[in-house]
Amino acid sequence: ALVFVAHGAGEHCGPYDEIGQTLKEHSLLVFAHDHGRHPDLPIFIIGHSMGGAISILTACERPNDFAGVALIAPMVRVNPESATPFKVEAYDTDELNYHGGMRVSFATQLIGASERIEREIPAITWPFLLLHGDVDKLCDIGGSQMMFEKAPSTDKKIKVYDGAYHALHHELPETAASVLNEVTSWISERLPASPSQGS
Numbered sequence: 001a002l003v004f005v006a007h008g009a010g011e012h013c014g015p016y017d018e019i020g021q022t023l024k025e026h027s028l029l030v031f032a033h034d035h036g037r038h039p040d041l042p043i044f045i046i047g048h049s050m051g052g053a054i055s056i057l058t059a060c061e062r063p064n065d066f067a068g069v070a071l072i073a074p075m076v077r078v079n080p081e082s083a084t085p086f087k088v089e090a091y092d093t094d095e096l097n098y099h100g101g102m103r104v105s106f107a108t109q110l111i112g113a114s115e116r117i118e119r120e121i122p123a124i125t126w127p128f129l130l131l132h133g134d135v136d137k138l139c140d141i142g143g144s145q146m147m148f149e150k151a152p153s154t155d156k157k158i159k160v161y162d163g164a165y166h167a168l169h170h171e172l173p174e175t176a177a178s179v180l181n182e183v184t185s186w187i188s189e190r191l192p193a194s195p196s197q198g199s
Contacts, residue, residue, distance in 0.1 A: 001028050001029070002028075002029045002030075002031070003023055003028050003029065003030045003031075004030075004031055004032065005019065005020060005030060005031070005032035006032070006035070007032065007034070007035070012034045013032035013033065013034055016032055020032065042067030042068075042190065042191060042192070043065060043066050043067060044066065044067055044068050044069070044070065044187050044190075045058065045059060045066055045068075045069045045070070046069075046070045046071075046072070046183060047069065047070075047071055047072070047074060048071075048072040048073060048074070048167070048169070049072075049073055049074065049075055049138065049139055049166065049167075050075050050110065050113075052071045052072065052073065052074025052075055052076075052139075053074060053075040053076070053110075053113045053114065053117060054113075055069050055071060055074070056069065056071070056074060056076070056117050056120070056124075056147075057113065057116065057117065057120070059124075059126050059128075060117075060120040060123070060124065063125065063126050066126060067127065067190055068126065068127035068128060068129070068155070068186070068187065068190050069126065069127070069128045069129070070128070070129045070131075070183045070186060070187065071128060071129065071130050071131065071144070072131050072132075072168050072169060072179060072183075073131070073132050073133060073136050073138070073139050073144075073166050073167070073168055074130070074132075074139060074143070074144060074147075075110065075113070075114060075138075075139045075143070076114065076117050076118070076121075076139070076140070076143025076144055076146065076147050077114055077118075077139070077140040077142055077143030077146070078110060078111065078114055078138075078139065078140065114143070117143075117147075118146075121146070121147050121150045121151050122150060122151070122152065123152075124147070124151035124152065124153055125151075125152055125153050125154075126153060126155075127153060127155035127156065127190060128147075128151070128153060128155075128156050128157075129156075129157050129158075129159075129182065129183065129186045130144045130147065130148055130156075130157070130158040130159070131158075131159050131161070131168055131179055131182060131183070132144040132158070132159075132160055132161070132168075133160075133161045133163070133164030133165045133166060133168055133171070133175075134160050134161065134162055134163065134164065135163060135164065135165055136164075136165055136166045137165065137166065138166040139166060141160065144158060145158070155190075157186065159182055161175055161178070161179075
């Protein structure tokens with residue numbers, strides 16, 4: 001079973017470590033997060049694949065809440081070739097990944113999300129970074145290119161990785177390192193200068 005620990009008002013998840021460790025000893029998966037507010041900190045989202053679609057739609061619904069969105073092979077458009085199962089050994093051997101077939105209702109939801117994103121793109125003014133492999137067989141790179149071209153944001157960047165597939169952050173070491181560097185640099189460039197940096 002998966003157990004989410006929600007901490008109380010004004011605290012953090014640290015005091016629940018003993019509960020988490022005890023549940024873990026009984027073969028339960030446990031996770032928690034601190035849900036306090038940090039009003040002085042800019043908030044960024046990083047989304048990959050379907051998580052990219054969720055990130056785009058979230059930023060569209062709450063554009064003033066986020067300082068930027070970094071997208072790694074986001075699902076803006078589903079690649080028609082992905083109707084054939086896309087297999088990668090690392091994905092297949094990870095027992096935490098879902099390995100069953102795609103349910104019709106889930107596929108319908110993905111298509112609906114993609115259509116909604118296309119409708120939202122002309123209103124996107126928030127900062128975003130797009131990273132995409134040009135041989136991605138799952139999420140169509142054309143969707144990222146369309147988003148970059150049609151979104152009116154004045155703070156946007158796209159980087160295409162030649163010969164790279166879908167999970168750029170799990171690609172060849174040089175590609176994965178470049179992706180991490182791009183995301184880190186892009187976010188860092190959008191952070192407000194600290195008082196020590198200004199002097």
